[in-house]
Amino acid sequence: MTSQWGDLSNADVLLTCGCNNAENHPISMKWVNRALDKGAKWIVVDPRFTRSAAHANIYLPIRPGTDIAFFGGMINYIFEHNRMQKEYCTHYTNLTYLINPGYSYDPETGLFSGWNEKTKKYDKSSWSYQTESTHEWDTSAQGAYAWTKQPGVPAFTPPVLKTPKKDPTLSDPHCVYQIMKKHYARYTLDKVSSICGMNKKALEEVYDIYTQTGASNKAGTILYALGQTQHHVGVGNTRIMTIVQLLLGNIGVPGGQLAALRGEPNVQGCTDMCIDPGAMPGYLQWPSSVNDRTIREYFEHETPADGYWANKPKFLVSFLKSFFGENATAENDYGYDWLPKVDDPAKRSLQNAFHLMEEGIIKGYFFFGQNPLQSLANARYLRNTIGNLDWMVFDDMYMTETASFWDAPDMKDKASKIKTEVYFLPVAGPLEKAGTVVQSGRVMQWRYQALHPHGNSKPDFHILYELAKHIRELYKNEGGVFPDPILNTKWDYEIDGKPDTRKIAWELNGYKTADATADFKNATPKLLPSFADLKADGSTACACWIYTGYYANTKDALDPAIQNVARRGKEDPGNLKIFPNWAFSWPANRRILYNRASCDEHGKPWRADKVVVEWDGTSWKTNDVPDFVAASKNTDGKLVPVAPNNKAFMMRWEQNASLFSNALKDMPLPEHYEPYEAPTNNLLNGSQSNPSILFADHHSIKDTTGAPEEYPYVATTYSFTEHWSSGQETHCAPALNEMMPHQYCEMGVDLAREKGIKPGDKVRLFNKRGSIVVQAMVTHRIAPLEVNGKRTYTIGIVHDWGWSNHFVTGDITNDLPPNVGDPNCFIQESKAFLVGLEKA
Template sequence: MTSHWCDFQNADVIMNIGSNSAENHPVSSKWIHKAHERGAKWIVVDPRYTRTAEQADIYCPIRSGTDIAFYGGLYNYIIENDLWQHEYVLNYTNASYLLDPEYEFDPATGFFSGWDEEAGKYSNHSWHYQVESETVWDTSEGGDYAWAVAEGVPEFTPPVVQHPKRDMTLQDPLCVFQQFKKHYSRYDMDTVCSICGMDKETLELVYSTYASTGQPGKAGAVLYALGQTQHTYGAQNTRAMSVLQLLLGNIGVPGGGLNALRGEPNVQGATDMGMLVNEHPAYLKWANTTDRSSLRKWLESQTYSDGYYTNKPKFLISSLKEWFGENATVENDYGYDWWPKVPTSPDFTMMSTFELMDQGVIKGYFNWGMNPCHSAPNAGFVRRSMAKLDWLVVADQVATESATFWKAPDMNPEEIDTTVYFLPCALIYEKPGIILNSGRWMQYRNKAVEPWDMAKPDYEMCDLIWREVCRLYEEEGGANPDPILKTKWDYYVDGKIDPRPVAWALNGYRVAGTECNTTSAAPKTDLLPGYGDLKADGSTACAMWIYSGFWSNNDAPLDAAEQPIGRRDNSDASGIGLNSTWAYAWPNNRRILYNRASADMAGKPWNPEKVLVEWTGDKWNLVDAADFVAAKNGKPVPPNDKAFFMLWEQNGRLESYGMADGPLPEHYEPFETPVESNPLNGALNSPCMQFARNESTRKGDSAEYPIVATTYSVTEMWQTGGQSRMCPALVEAMPSQFVEISEELAAEKGIEKGDKVRVFNNRGSVVVDAMVTKRIKPLTVHGETQHLVGLTHHYSWAGVFGTGDTVNDLTPNVGDPNSFTPEYKAFLVDIEKA
């Protein structure tokens, strides 16, 4: 999320697309309403007429799974009507960069250049830029990169800086802008309407309204959630929104940004922590068996040639020092070889783990803080796979579907030999710790009450398991003891595991000045003020470079209230809602990312009434913490075009070589689609989607299952309902799950409001209540009537109240090739009266 919720009030136009603020993120609506009251236009693009749409100025229906067609049409409209932000796009994006001469997209096949049919994936070589010149790092004494060859820094070959060829007139046919313009010229409004299902008049109103934010000084905010991400091209949907905001100059400005509305309190924190197979905490890449199989390979493959990620060696070495402490030395590559390496095969992402269970490869499974027998796609297959495990450990607050999977209506307990261990986990109110909200604000949460009965906080359970594993290694030995016994694990206060020493580790500290495992009321710490002090020579330790600075008060290292994270000053010196003295926003207490782009090339704000940064003539006036190099060696750095310094180009990417499924977002149909052809290209589905060929997915055909279904949440229930369905008052407010269907479909099927209906496809069948409503309308797609239904997903057979069938038995276990996110938001079903 590039901004934060309070910043929504600064927008001139707000577009909810794939999100439903009023029902799923109610507090965010407070700030949308502030903008609305000040005259901002509010657009909602959604398959359903939601309560958010009811409050908005413009509602535009859309067939679920066709967002990229919508965005492509908007790009075309912006360019054809010359509504793009010229100075911003020319100087702050890669629009002027010349692409490789082999770069190509073939509309007849739907493939970009570089497709490898045998491998089933792209080579991105032809998506790169032409090179004008090259320079090397200056590692000489006093040079910018002298640190790279300093004592204690592991040897690696510094990257070569390639300077791309540019055409500042944007006329060269191989420049990104011309290729972009050519690519989306196919996305005319008639074609978009035919694919997406809205009428042309409404679409043009949406396009003209949102495109008006391309005027310098105006700002448009995109608010999205799972409606965008839970597709086989969810990452490209997110890319598409980023491209839109770059084209209009809406990234880095007050009231702009690309804003992900998180669905629960700490999703942002879990994302930061790298809770994915291939991700190291703080958005670094985990060790693997190919280009990251050794420390040298990691440093050479991951360190950027220019921009702020030239500092990746500092981040990684500091992480290794935190991981292995005094055992990590330059002689042993700081313990890098003790880290496990992610293999290229098999794939251990979430959906694949159940395939491996089904095949008998995975015999044991830790199920911690999730409920895949309810929440995973094709949940029936998940349950059947779990039945083949030898053992399963579930850590949760209540006995979820995953903790009691053998009790499912379709399971026979007599045929299941899995031993299940249930670890009761403390609720959020029963433990202290750090939490991050959607706006990247870090806050400390104090414990309200003691854990109930035998429940323990997660970190206490981890500590018990860890200490027992170490005891067994010490007493009995075992394979590969070093990664276990040489790991630093000293997060104790008075002999008990404690989140505060963990906070020191996340913040970062100078190794020589810090003593952990403290029994002192005033422990010795040398906590760092920020990530700018991290070193690659082993003298600093830091588990999360992006968080550095949030816990930096050495005078009170055990007092959260005295740390930046504990600030509770709600005054606002900015006058535009930055609230910089409330809590701490990573990175570096920066409230709006890429804020250099809020000012023009001379450093003057596009909107002088909403200043984030401003060049005064001899220095920068920083209302927000600078997301660029504002000073170097104590001297101010005058304005330049480096507005996105987390990229090596330091310009935003309209075209990107970093995606697995194409350099530009291109419309493909979902895994299951009601249509037989794609009018924009010769490929019906994305060739890169994951798991589509697995036998377990059981793809449905529109001849049998002609109705598009999507899933969504209701305000009264939370996630899989484990906690909320245990509360009778909430179940009384929302007593059962339902399928939302149009009056037209209800008439066609002979269904009335309140009827029990069966919703089914190749993967499963569920019985739910019918909600016949005007909020969903049939759409006209390629000249044919297309019905859509919406399903709530919080209910299931486990628990005491609010029981029912598991709706995710219907969703397909296919995923995005970049994030491996499942496709919950567009699949095929049929319905009938039960």
């Protein structure tokens, strides 16, 4: 979330698309209802008439997998009806920037310029800006980048800032405005309604209401979750929502945000720590084996020429000092050579890991805190693959489908042939351990231990800690191909002889390395208050730079009750409902990201009654931590206010937000592509699915693709209140099983009538990948849609069941979706695929 839960109450219009927040994120409703009480409008766009839709002002059904078409049509509507917040976009986005004349897009093929048919990848050079001038970094003693010449900082050639050409008149055909206007002109009301299966008049009403938030005195919020992300164009889906919000001036302002609704299992924290093959903690990129073989190459390849990410060398060196401690020195580039170098992150994704298991390349696997044989797409293929492992280690509170894959009903006759040695490590539950969790709004809170772990269970941190100690001992005694990274890792997370999460908290917070040896032995470290204190000379250590300061308290670093994460202050300056003294919101306890954009170019708030920051002529008045340089040191070392400028998005090297971007692998502007399996042809371009789609050529999916003639129904998966995630914990609660005892699929009355299905009948859903039997829920909540002139039915399937629970069992819904992936983040496509339907 770019803001906070409470900030939802400041919205004039809320648009829920890709989530069911009333049911799956119920705390949001406290603040949505406050907005509604003040006269806000709430729009819900969803394949089903959900519990959220039941409370909304407007409900608009949509065919799963067509979100880019829907929002692309909204962009076209913004341009056609002059709803853009022009002043905001001109000063704070790249709307005026000129793109390389070689850039093009061909609707006939669905391809952008630079496509390589052989590699199935883009050369993105034509997606870059035209250059007005170039500027070198000032590394002189008084320059902004003097730190690059400090002793201990690894040598590298600073990047050259290429200032983009701009056209303030917005008339040049190569400016972003003209390119976008042309690109989305194809997304007409007729075309979008035909693709999405929407009523044209209702679609226009939704566009009209939401785009009114482009007025400077209005604000709109978009709420989304897995309904937007679990597609092979998932990143394109989130990007196009960002573009809509930027065009309307809805980012950085009170009541205007892009609200990614995170789940309870610390999803935000996992994202921040980058449990992902392509990124390190704090959204640093893993070194590439091609471009980043040395620390000099990493700095030169990864460091942008401007913006706050220009401090990336400070973040990396501090990370290395945290990781390798005293063994990380300037002489060995702080242990950079010990870091793994990744060839292609997509090859290391969880989906592709099963391909490598099948090929015998991966011999063993650790599954911590996940149940992929229940939650990953094409799960039947995964069950038949995982048995190729020599060994598997699994930690969980329960025996899950992954931990007992040989017990699957379709694996019984294969069990004797499985060679995998499985180690099950019982783990403590959330109430049986202490530590921080990071929830929606980037809010970090300390969770206290309420109970002792059950039986022989241990906190997962303890398990990993002991496991690493034993591995280090083996390498120390027996050697290995490359023992240096293992033996040189700093691994001293004990207090009073026991593993302690507070020491992890200190590492995440950051500290001065000169104090580390003495202070950490006495368990009273002097922690850094801000990431502005991080250095690239080895004098600071920090495992996750965005968390710097979250645990800082000089009184007693042992006591979380007085740390930032445990604060309970209810003060609400500015009546913004962002409560800056409640817990800690990374980065720097900032509640509204990009809050410089809440004011015009002169520093005056767009809304006088909702002031986040304001320039009074001599200094900045702040009700939130500024997300910009509000003050800087003069030659005397004193802080002086910095007058307003247009640098509202300081993490971008342009310091303007990107409407057009060359950062992604598949599209500089989001373009509608049909799901991998779709009931119709692509009506907007000549490429059926995303040309850059991942894994579609692998035999596990290529041989199981279904055509709409065979499998005519569009399926989507979803969760609901009574059961959670893969169902392991909630199915152990008898009351929840009584409330929702059966796995089911939801279908409309028209489809049920055609198939002779009645409520409660057992039905079979099937395609070439799998077949499941569930009960039928026949409702009016999923209406048939007219898609490209053809009546199209959608079926919703809950996925919180499996065979491993002792009380309530069911089939694996995720046997049905295809295991294809997004080329940028590798996420699977679970929200739109084809199935057949019959009475069981």
